[in-house]
Amino acid sequence: MAKVLIIDDDTSVRHMMAEVVKRLGHTPLEASSAAEGLRAAAGLEPDVVMLDVHLPDGDGLEIAGQIKHAPASPEVIIITAFGDPDGAELAIRNGAWDYLVKPSPVERIMITISRALQYRMAKSSARTPTVLRRDEIIGHSQALDTVLERVALAARSEANVLITGETGTGKELVARAIHANSSRSGHRFVVVDCAALPENLVESTLFGHVRGAFTGAEKPREGLIRQANGGTLFLDEVGELPVAAQKAFLRVIQERRFRPVSGKEEIRVNFRLIAATNRDLEQAVAKGRFRNDLLFRLRSLSIATPALRERKEDIRPLTTYYVNHLCEIYASEIKGISSEFMEVLEIYDWPGNVRELFHCLEEALAMAEAEPTLYPHHLPVHIRAAVTRTTISAQVPPASGTRPRLLEDLNRMDRNNFLSIHAFREMMERQYLERLTLLTGGNRKEACRISGLSRTRLFELLKKYDLSNIMRKTKDRRCSPPVRDRAAS
Amino acid sequence: MELWIMAAPYNVAAHRYVNRMAKATGRPCRTFPTVASLTQRLRRPVSGTPLLVLFPAGRRELENLLAARHLMRDLRIILVLDDASPECLSAGHRLRPRYIAYSDGDLSDLVAVTGRMISLPAGMFRISENRASA
Numbered sequence: 001m002a003k004v005l006i007i008d009d010d011t012s013v014r015h016m017m018a019e020v021v022k023r024l025g026h027t028p029l030e031a032s033s034a035a036e037g038l039r040a041a042a043g044l045e046p047d048v049v050m051l052d053v054h055l056p057d058g059d060g061l062e063i064a065g066q067i068k069h070a071p072a073s074p075e076v077i078i079i080t081a082f083g084d085p086d087g088a089e090l091a092i093r094n095g096a097w098d099y100l101v102k103p104s105p106v107e108r109i110m111i112t113i114s115r116a117l118q119y120r121m122a123k124s125s126a127r128t129p130t131v132l133r134r135d136e137i138i139g140h141s142q143a144l145d146t147v148l149e150r151v152a153l154a155a156r157s158e159a160n161v162l163i164t165g166e167t168g169t170g171k172e173l174v175a176r177a178i179h180a181n182s183s184r185s186g187h188r189f190v191v192v193d194c195a196a197l198p199e200n201l202v203e204s205t206l207f208g209h210v211r212g213a214f215t216g217a218e219k220p221r222e223g224l225i226r227q228a229n230g231g232t233l234f235l236d237e238v239g240e241l242p243v244a245a246q247k248a249f250l251r252v253i254q255e256r257r258f259r260p261v262s263g264k265e266e267i268r269v270n271f272r273l274i275a276a277t278n279r280d281l282e283q284a285v286a287k288g289r290f291r292n293d294l295l296f297r298l299r300s301l302s303i304a305t306p307a308l309r310e311r312k313e314d315i316r317p318l319t320t321y322y323v324n325h326l327c328e329i330y331a332s333e334i335k336g337i338s339s340e341f342m343e344v345l346e347i348y349d350w351p352g353n354v355r356e357l358f359h360c361l362e363e364a365l366a367m368a369e370a371e372p373t374l375y376p377h378h379l380p381v382h383i384r385a386a387v388t389r390t391t392i393s394a395q396v397p398p399a400s401g402t403r404p405r406l407l408e409d410l411n412r413m414d415r416n417n418f419l420s421i422h423a424f425r426e427m428m429e430r431q432y433l434e435r436l437t438l439l440t441g442g443n444r445k446e447a448c449r450i451s452g453l454s455r456t457r458l459f460e461l462l463k464k465y466d467l468s469n470i471m472r473k474t475k476d477r478r479c480s481p482p483v484r485d486r487a488a489s
Numbered sequence: 490m491e492l493w494i495m496a497a498p499y500n501v502a503a504h505r506y507v508n509r510m511a512k513a514t515g516r517p518c519r520t521f522p523t524v525a526s527l528t529q530r531l532r533r534p535v536s537g538t539p540l541l542v543l544f545p546a547g548r549r550e551l552e553n554l555l556a557a558r559h560l561m562r563d564l565r566i567i568l569v570l571d572d573a574s575p576e577c578l579s580a581g582h583r584l585r586p587r588y589i590a591y592s593d594g595d596l597s598d599l600v601a602v603t604g605r606m607i608s609l610p611a612g613m614f615r616i617s618e619n620r621a622s623a
Binding site for chain 1: 560562573586587588598602
């Protein structure tokens with residue numbers, strides 16, 4: 001018998017859901033607010049959580065992540081009275097099991113709950129305690145934990161894996177971790193850098209060639225696919241693979257055999273395939289640059305490596321690790337890291353991700369020379385400048401009489417302190433959102449209606465300017481009298 | 490992007506390659522005659538991200554490079570082997586190269602891949618023949 005927690009402020013909906021759960025032979029648990037729901041998710045260890053989006057003290061989509069990371073890691077089903085495709089997409093992206101729109105037929109609700117429980121059961125039976133070799137994968141953020149869970153899952157299976165993520169997010173590290181934790185770890189990990197291969201070299205590099213296959217082929221040569229036999233073949237930047245080679249490679253994946261260039265006999269191979277890309281392969285398929293059937297084959301299991309700005313809590317351990325590592329390489333005393341230095345690193349957005357952080361630290365250490373501690377002035381100028389701009393933008397005080405009047409201020413600025421259009425746009429955007437929050441009393445639906453923003457975009461912007469709390473507090477203030485009334489009654 | 494090449498002075502293939510790349514890039518390549526000289530340089534900060542092209546002389550030098558792998562950080566590596574035995578290939582892959590070439594070939598593949606990795610105009614390193622199956 002499983003436990004299903006229903007978080008909804010509508011008593012009749014809760015009771016109806018509870019009846020459905022009982023009919024399925026499980027135990028219903030109920031909560032009428034976000035706070036109560038979070039407590040129940042943490043303390044009662046439910047298997048599934050049915051979560052309403054519009055709660056009196058918060059937004060279901062916002063607490064879905066916290067619920068997912070409760071001790072029992074329940075499956076979350078988002079349920080709401082309002083059809084909202086953006087919200088649905090956001091819920092699924094945040095790891096929700098499914099998204100139901102009220103009113104949903106009882107059968108649909110039953111099927112969704114049953115499937116979530118079946119999945120959970122299968123997941124827990126497949127889960128064996130694993131000590132994961134992480135090597136250089138540093139950090140303990142939720143985003144990274146999600147990646148490591150997928151790594152462990154991939155390492156236990158033989159499925160093809162597609163790793164996606166921006167440049168510098170560590171896609172190759174993830175691929176190596178899968179290999180290192182798999183049953184193939186005693187064999188080779190062979191890298192094919194698809195971006196480095198000129199089109200007319202791709203096939204001979206992958207498949208090898210026989211003697212005399214072309215001018216200069218004085219000896220037969222094993223291709224990388226053959227070299228990966230028994231181990232893992234890693235196709236890096238797979239989106240750069242020429243279309244002709246994609247066709248040939250698809251056949252290798254399907255049949256696990258290939259013919260070297262100008263060879264007569266086919267060779268059987270046994271390798272595990274991992275591919276990575278920073279491109280949108282769906283878009284490449286739409287433009288005819290990537291084969292749909294190959295994409296389908298590649299992503300039996302997919303892993304998305306998060307950008308560093310999405311896991312800023314990892315900047316501290318990453319920095320400590322890299323500074324110590326570099327000091328060790330340079331055979332110098334381990335340098336101290338000032339809190340100001342760390343603060344700058346945590347504010348910067350890191351478009352080049354972990355790789356950029358590493359190079360920045362290398363540059364900072366070079367600048368610091370014999371100084372024992374790293375300070376912000378050791379950092380590259382472009383990083384300090386970007387952080388200064390962000391900090392100044394964020395210091396615009398909310399809803400006060402001292403708010404800078406942007407256009408007037410702009411008229412007073414000269415060549416030395418004139419803002420970039422990016423900084424100006426961000427200041428405008430922030431002020432707009434603050435005013436919008438006050439005007440709507442924190443009501444997001446109303447804020448979306450007035451601004452014309454989608455729910456997802458509004459979330460993104462509030463998060464970007466760190467205004468989610470202000471929105472919530474404004475709503476709390478607005479909602480507090482009815483809550484007191486209800487408590488009194 | 491800078492090219493850093495590790496090869497013994499008597500390595501004929503490396504000598505040919507260095508000359509071709511110097512001609513293509515219009516500037517001399519940075520060369521290191523031994524693993525020790527390369528590791529010594531890698532123990533100091535590296536600005537930019539040079540491409541490392543390594544011509545180890547035999548299995549032993551390859552093992553020495555492997556022992557120094559942690560110094561190569563996330564620098565991109567091209568490995569040129571003079572021995573295609575399974576042992577050397579396995580050791581070579583542990584060095585995490587982006588491409589493996591062989592010094593007994595005509596090096597046109599090596600020049601083409603290097604050119605692409607350091608973003609030289611395609612005309613400077615084009616391979617005249619298509620090495621694909623018909």
